[in-house]
Amino acid sequence: MDLPIDPLSDVLSLLRPRRAVSAGLKAGGAWALQFPGHDGIKFNAVLQGACWVSVDGEAEPHPLRAGDCFLLTRGKPFRLATDRGLLPIPSEAIYDRAVDGIATCNGGGDFFLIGGRFHFDSDQAGLLFDALPAIVHVQDASNQASVLRWSLEQLAGELNRQPLGGALMADHLAQIMLLQVLRLWLASDQARHAGWLRALADPRLARALEALHAEPQRRWRLDALAARAGLSRTVFAERFHETVGLTPFEYLRRWRLHLAADRLRRTQASVAAIAHGVGYESEAAFSTAFRRVFGQSPLHYRMSGSNRATMRSE
Known part of the structure; x- marks a missing residue:
């Protein structure tokens, strides 16, 4: 298993x-x-x-x-x-x-x-x-x-x-x-000041992070993530943001884009297929989000041949 x-x-x-x-x-x-x-x-x-x-x-x-x-x-x-x-x-x-x-x-x-x-x-x-x-x-x-x-x-x-x-x-x-x-x-x-790493030391938040990583393409709702953590929506949202420094959906968006960047470089899948695979409903929405964070289009990122691109702070 x-x-x-x-x-x-x-x-x-x-x-x-x-x-x-x-x-x-x-x-x-x-x-x-x-x-x-x-x-x-x-x-x-x-x-x-x-x-x-x-x-x-x-x-x-x-x-x-x-x-x-x-x-x-x-x-x-x-x-x-x-x-x-x-x-x-x-x-x-x-x-x-x-x-x-x-x-x-x-x-x-x-x-x-x-x-x-x-x-x-x-x-x-x-x-x-x-x-x-x-x-x-x-x-x-x-x-x-x-x-x-x-x-x-x-x-x-x-x-x-x-x-x-x-x-x-x-x-x-x-x-x-x-x-x-x-x-x-x-x-x-x-x-205690380690962002998402600190969240791994919190059993409740760790369960939510595990869920996000297991199904990054899923259209997650706050109540579903809170249920995984065994917390109310309000308490979960506050605790996640205080610990990680991002909201659950900001974290998910960043993780999706990291996954997409890796797949662009290491697979031959189309941009549309990669966008769908990480949870974006349209290639256009994905491309806009990707360009905002990586400073270039998904296609240019794939073709650049350099592994030196860095994420911009949002």
Whole structure:
């Protein structure tokens, strides 16, 4: 029996994350490294030792200890250091001399971090990134979730041993870890300002979101969604807007357009068929809505050949 697709799985499937790089850092003594800006999203996990992570533009540094994981979602430069008063050296000075994917600073021995960088095959990354802070820090993550601990151990082994099929194994392990860290973060108090992601932590709102994702083409009514959530119309509408920052139908409209954009790029279906498939009664109404959000017609979007289009704020 097929498992139902939940909204988080739906969005991640649409984004199609793929690991670009996996690497490790071993360090000893006192050290500080400055990392440049980056594309995509970075995942890191501390397996041994402790340090601080500071992200450019963020007010507070985060203390990291063995078992902690963090995601860097905005591509901003950042710093790792055992002592925040130390003058950092450029990370390239260490990583350019990495051996078998492991960089070593001051001989290693006290600290071990593994990580990877995700790129996305879709241009819909704002669906996820816009709902996340610049750094997602989950403390003691590897001890909270056995699956994450196992995945970290396996990825460390892949980096250390470089076995046959290691690149493919690392891809899958990294995606498992990305999902697990997001799960742990959603269950924490830090997710209280996370828009639609925050709604997933609310069992009642999550049921409504699941319904919207399961049948985006349906002509939903507010009372039907409220019934899924087990709330009155008024309470549901207020709670959804307060949590997500959009009305249920604003959220549905955006999700429909994201789905349509993905189908325009990845299928040969006609614009009319795609419009109907995501719930629009006419191609003209769909094209108007699509142009307002993406800044170009559906046909031009399909023919552009670029995955760099971005949604405009409405």
